Amino acid sequence: MKPGAALLDRAxxxxxxxxxxxxxxxxxxxxxxxxxxxxxxxxxFILPDPLETVKAAIRLMGEAESRGxxxxxxxxxxxxxxxxxxxxVALGLTAGYAPAVMRLARPLLTVLLGVPPIAWIVLTMMWFxxxxxxxxxxxxxxxxxxxxxxxxxxxxxxxxxxxxxxEAFGYGLAGRFLFIDLRQAAQPIFPALALALGTSFKVAIMxxxxxxxxxxxxxxxxARSLLDVPQALAWVVLTVIALIIVExxxxxxxxxxxxxxxxxxxxxxxxx
Amino acid sequence: xxxxxxxxxxxxxLDRIDLDVERGEIVALVGPSGxxxxxxxxxxxxxxxxxxxxxxxxYAHQAMIFQxxxxxxxxxxxxxxxxxxxxxxxxxxxxxxxxxxxxALAELEPADLAxxxxxxxxxxxxxxxxxxxLAVQPDFVFFDEPFTALDVALKRxxxxxxxxxxxEAHFAALFITHDLMEAIxxxxxxxxxxxxxxxxxxxxxxPDAPGKRDENEIFxxxxxxxQEDPLFRHIHDVDERRHx
Numbered sequence: 001m002k003p004g005a006a007l008l009d010r011a012x013x014x015x016x017x018x019x020x021x022x023x024x025x026x027x028x029x030x031x032x033x034x035x036x037x038x039x040x041x042x043x044x045f046i047l048p049d050p051l052e053t054v055k056a057a058i059r060l061m062g063e064a065e066s067r068g069x070x071x072x073x074x075x076x077x078x079x080x081x082x083x084x085x086x087x088x089v090a091l092g093l094t095a096g097y098a099p100a101v102m103r104l105a106r107p108l109l110t111v112l113l114g115v116p117p118i119a120w121i122v123l124t125m126m127w128f129x130x131x132x133x134x135x136x137x138x139x140x141x142x143x144x145x146x147x148x149x150x151x152x153x154x155x156x157x158x159x160x161x162x163x164x165x166x167e168a169f170g171y172g173l174a175g176r177f178l179f180i181d182l183r184q185a186a187q188p189i190f191p192a193l194a195l196a197l198g199t200s201f202k203v204a205i206m207x208x209x210x211x212x213x214x215x216x217x218x219x220x221x222x223a224r225s226l227l228d229v230p231q232a233l234a235w236v237v238l239t240v241i242a243l244i245i246v247e248x249x250x251x252x253x254x255x256x257x258x259x260x261x262x263x264x265x266x267x268x269x270x271x272x
Numbered sequence: 273x274x275x276x277x278x279x280x281x282x283x284x285x286l287d288r289i290d291l292d293v294e295r296g297e298i299v300a301l302v303g304p305s306g307x308x309x310x311x312x313x314x315x316x317x318x319x320x321x322x323x324x325x326x327x328x329x330x331y332a333h334q335a336m337i338f339q340x341x342x343x344x345x346x347x348x349x350x351x352x353x354x355x356x357x358x359x360x361x362x363x364x365x366x367x368x369x370x371x372x373x374x375x376a377l378a379e380l381e382p383a384d385l386a387x388x389x390x391x392x393x394x395x396x397x398x399x400x401x402x403x404x405x406l407a408v409q410p411d412f413v414f415f416d417e418p419f420t421a422l423d424v425a426l427k428r429x430x431x432x433x434x435x436x437x438x439x440e441a442h443f444a445a446l447f448i449t450h451d452l453m454e455a456i457x458x459x460x461x462x463x464x465x466x467x468x469x470x471x472x473x474x475x476x477x478x479p480d481a482p483g484k485r486d487e488n489e490i491f492x493x494x495x496x497x498x499q500e501d502p503l504f505r506h507i508h509d510v511d512e513r514r515h516x
Contacts, residue, residue, distance in 0.1 A: 161338065161340060161342050162342055162344060164314075164319050164338075164342070165336070165338065165342040166355075167318070167319055168317050168318075168319060168334070168335070168336035168338075168414070169334075169335065169336070169355065169356035169359055169360075169408065170334075170356070170359045170360070171359050175359065179355070180344070183344070183346055258346070259346070260346070261345055261346045261347070261348075261388040261390065264387070264388040264390050264391050
């Protein structure tokens with residue numbers, strides 16, 4: 001493809017991606033409507049109206065201290081997420097190639113998944129104190145299994161005929177891994193990464209709240225002690241916005257780039 | 273190939289196979305289902321290591337066309353054709369020309385090259401697979417029953433395409449098929465594999481060059497082989513127990 005055409009193609013896909021945001025906005029509007037209905041049914045003390053919450057969120061964003069808290073949580077979540085994603089992908093790919101590793105890892109995963117994150121928080125608090133490490137390690141433990149399983153399945157269920165094709169044309173182990181296997185494993189890995197990212201934010205806030213380690217979690221704890229529902233909801237809204245920004249600014253575009261061909265399979269195809 | 277032997281889980285599937293392919297020659301290997309044809313071509317192409325025997329390869333570049341096109345679904349037809357070029361060490365600036373030439377040999381339109389495999393029909397996908405093989409300018413091509421999944425008319429067009437490409441690109445080939453008509457149409461020589469894979473049962477040299485034989489000649493050769501030549505007696509046997 002010529003550079004001009006490639007640039008146009010990319011611009012087209014970016015516009016397409018942005019345009020698809022309308023559906024997301026419609027879903028958010030529905031949620032806001034349900035929220036408003038809840039507010040009218042139960043009153044402002046139980047459920048403040050969405051507009052008031054948004055105002056509170058905007059007010060929070062105006063304060064440097066609140067922005068710092070949000071940034072701290074986002075940083076911790078992202079650090080934990082990157083750790084979990086790297087470890088999960090590396091271990092998962094290994095297990096995908098080695099059935100024996102997979103057989104050993106399965107029961108361990110069941111154990112890891114069976115222990116609730118809150119129990120891990122208590123343990124990591126005792127191990128690392130009320131620091132960022134507690135948050136990062138808890139995220140690592142909570143998010144690794146999801147990514148691990150996806151990566152392992154992606155490799156185990158790969159189309160082996162494609163590997164044979166590459167081998168017939170002279171590609172060695174490294175070439176087959178890079179150009180064929182990794183590409184196939186990416187398909188289940190990306191949804192798992194999106195899930196792991198969500199888990200990272202949730203666990204980060206939970207860990208911060210329990211460990212009193214600053215960030216949004218501590219702010220939420222304060223709002224709870226003051227019974228300040230609008231403030232608590234505003235923090236939730238801000239966290240969700242931060243998550244959306246990371247997911248749709250980082251994970252989804254990467255996935256969209258790799259999974260471009262899937263759109264060709266849709267009835268309307270790829271516009272050329 | 274000299275005295276090639278192979279076994280799966282202790283059960284011998286190939287034994288004492290000797291076969292040579294000359295430069296620029298197309299050898300069709302036929303045999304009944306379950307005789308180990310596919311295993312043999314994979315051994316010859318280096319995809320499986322034989323348990324016994326020796327393979328001497330005196331060509332520079334090999335290519336392979338499989339029963340399924342085996343295209344990477346995430347890559348366009350052009351990117352699929354380009355795939356082996358990186359490994360073959362073709363310089364970046366020469367790749368585009370190589371792709372266009374191979375696509376022309378496989379009768380692909382430039383518009384098809386921008387499409388993903390999912391947008392192409394079965395026949396078109398197999399054309400892309402052929403173009404991918406031709407792009408490396410191979411001097412040896414392995415064909416593993418490449419047209420089995422295609423309908424009769426398409427199969428004939430693909431066979432003609434291979435005959436023309438072989439003539440223009442001067443490659444030698446080992447062509448696995450269970451279709452005797454296809455073997456007679458495409459090859460210079462037909463080797464028949466033993467029913468149990470115990471050696472090559474026999475070889476028949478075909479008159480004229482591929483592409484020079486007319487339909488009547490091909491059909492009458494087929495009839496002669498099937499009705500009068502004991503070598504071809506078992507080639508249509510099917511043993512489902514060995515190959516479900």
